[in-house]
Amino acid sequence: MDSVIRAAVVYAFIFLLFRISGKRTLAEVTPFDLVLALIMSEAIQQALIDADNSLTNAFLVVTTLIAIDAALLWGTQRWKGLDRVVNGLPLVILEDGKLLRDRMDREWVVTDDILTAARQQGLARLDQIKYAILERDGNITVIPREGGGG
Amino acid sequence: MADRIGDLEIEHDMGYQRRAWAVQRIGLGMMLLLIAAAFTGVLGGRGPLASRTLASAGDSLRLEYKRFARHQAPSQLKVHFGPGLAEKSDSTVKLWLARDYVEQIDIERIDPEPESVRAGEERVTFEFKVSDPERPSIVTFNIRPTGPWSRKGSIGVEEGPSFPFSQFVFP
Numbered sequence: 001m002d003s004v005i006r007a008a009v010v011y012a013f014i015f016l017l018f019r020i021s022g023k024r025t026l027a028e029v030t031p032f033d034l035v036l037a038l039i040m041s042e043a044i045q046q047a048l049i050d051a052d053n054s055l056t057n058a059f060l061v062v063t064t065l066i067a068i069d070a071a072l073l074w075g076t077q078r079w080k081g082l083d084r085v086v087n088g089l090p091l092v093i094l095e096d097g098k099l100l101r102d103r104m105d106r107e108w109v110v111t112d113d114i115l116t117a118a119r120q121q122g123l124a125r126l127d128q129i130k131y132a133i134l135e136r137d138g139n140i141t142v143i144p145r146e147g148g149g150g
Numbered sequence: 151m152a153d154r155i156g157d158l159e160i161e162h163d164m165g166y167q168r169r170a171w172a173v174q175r176i177g178l179g180m181m182l183l184l185i186a187a188a189f190t191g192v193l194g195g196r197g198p199l200a201s202r203t204l205a206s207a208g209d210s211l212r213l214e215y216k217r218f219a220r221h222q223a224p225s226q227l228k229v230h231f232g233p234g235l236a237e238k239s240d241s242t243v244k245l246w247l248a249r250d251y252v253e254q255i256d257i258e259r260i261d262p263e264p265e266s267v268r269a270g271e272e273r274v275t276f277e278f279k280v281s282d283p284e285r286p287s288i289v290t291f292n293i294r295p296t297g298p299w300s301r302k303g304s305i306g307v308e309e310g311p312s313f314p315f316s317q318f319v320f321p
Contacts, residue, residue: 020177051222089167090160106171131158143158 002050003057007064010048023088023138024108087136094132097145107134117142194220194320206311210235213305213315219295220320224258227291227305235307236283243280244308245289246273251303254319255293262289275308295319 191197
């Protein structure tokens with residue numbers, strides 16, 4: 001029983017931390033983030049399994065984590081409200097070439113982030129962009145103006 | 151709920167978004183609070199509020215221990231014997247701990263080792279030899295609390311002072 005509770009508590013805690021720290025924080029995995037993820041897993045690992053190194057415990061912990069994940073997936077596609085809480089909503093941060101500053105500030109997005117996303121689509125300037133959207137997973141997508149915008 | 155912004159089909163709800171931001175701010179504040187609390191010691195570990203010293207009337211028996219400890223983390227009970235606490239005839243102190251408390255800790259090492267340990271119904275008694283009954287001495291229990299949450303203990307010397315203490319163990 002305690003294996004299941006431990007895994008559930010760890011899942012909930014990490015979920016909360018990720019949700020609170022915002023969309024952008026861990027959206028792109030930089031080499032540093034990779035190292036950070038390794039350190040975090042190391043820190044949480046001992047508490048997750050306590051002193052019980054049995055296969056049974058490991059299986060229970062992993063099963064619980066995946067079951068919660070599956071349950072959330074099932075729940076979010078069933079209930080819109082839960083989906084919003086778990087995954088958030090996409091956010092338009094640029095409209096008709098105009099930056100929506102207050103929204104960008106709230107989500108800690110800078111102009112460079114939008115330009116980076118634009119360049120990946122072969123766009124060179126902000127005025128070529130019709131919409132930039134901060135997606136639910138933290139990535140920025142860009143929709144060019146029709147006609148290429150010159 | 152998919153509305154349109156211009157010709158963009160997107161689920162967009164600024165009311166919800168603002169509430170989410172508010173919650174996010176509170177959450178960030180709580181993260182900072184948690185870190186600040188860690189520095190005070192109320193989450194266990196080190197910090198000014200983590201340890202506490204209790205003493206019997208007259209200060210002849212004193213206990214220094216972790217008010218806030220953590221599950222399975224090394225911790226100490228430091229017991230100070232005041233002068234005159236030991237029996238003069240054989241320089242021994244018969245220190246007891248409440249059985250309930252002893253059951254909720256792992257005792258890893260006692261410094262110095264007691265001459266004997268006796269189990270009783272409600273108490274576990276440790277008998278220590280002191281070098282000079284007229285001078286203060288200290289024994290240290292190196293322990294690991296097992297199992298979380300709050301627990302009460304009591305400590306005392308046979309035919310001598312005793313007092314209760316409480317401890318909170320974080321999971």
